[in-house]
Amino acid sequence: MMTETPPFTIEQFYKFVSEKKLMAAECVECGTMHLPPRPLCNGCFSSHMKWVELKSGGKLLTYTVIHIAPKRFESLAPYPVGIVELEDGLKLPGIIRDIEHEKISVGMRLEVGFETVESSGWPVWPRYFFKAP
Numbered sequence: 001m002m003t004e005t006p007p008f009t010i011e012q013f014y015k016f017v018s019e020k021k022l023m024a025a026e027c028v029e030c031g032t033m034h035l036p037p038r039p040l041c042n043g044c045f046s047s048h049m050k051w052v053e054l055k056s057g058g059k060l061l062t063y064t065v066i067h068i069a070p071k072r073f074e075s076l077a078p079y080p081v082g083i084v085e086l087e088d089g090l091k092l093p094g095i096i097r098d099i100e101h102e103k104i105s106v107g108m109r110l111e112v113g114f115e116t117v118e119s120s121g122w123p124v125w126p127r128y129f130f131k132a133p
């Protein structure tokens with residue numbers, strides 16, 4: 001039995017990511033999915049939400065290669081970032097890993113992978129990324 005529903009916040013989204021789960025908030029009233037999660041529905045303004053686990057596959061809608069990266073990603077540059085449309089219809093931005101840049105193409109199938117986080121402290125910002133299925 002669930003004791004308490006976790007809050008519908010971006011922090012909670014990343015807590016799920018640290019558990020290797022991709023979760024979105026679904027409005028119980030009208031079924032609208034929210035990613036990033038939010039406590040109030042865009043569609044009907046209901047606050048009756050539940051967490052649902054998303055399928056981790058989707059197709060690449062668009063991407064770009066980042067050459068000048070923010071500090072914490074500097075060691076990765078140049079790296080591709082893309083927006084993937086998940087099977088549930090939600091769009092998720094993220095870094096694409098382990099695929100040669102020339103082989104990346106719009107429309108290709110990608111899958112969400114999860115990074116293992118070394119730190120045990122909170123807050124940490126565990127990362128998900130996209131990879132070839």
Ligand SMILES: [Zn+2]
Pocket residue numbers: 027028029030031032041042043044045046
């Ligand atoms: Zn709604």
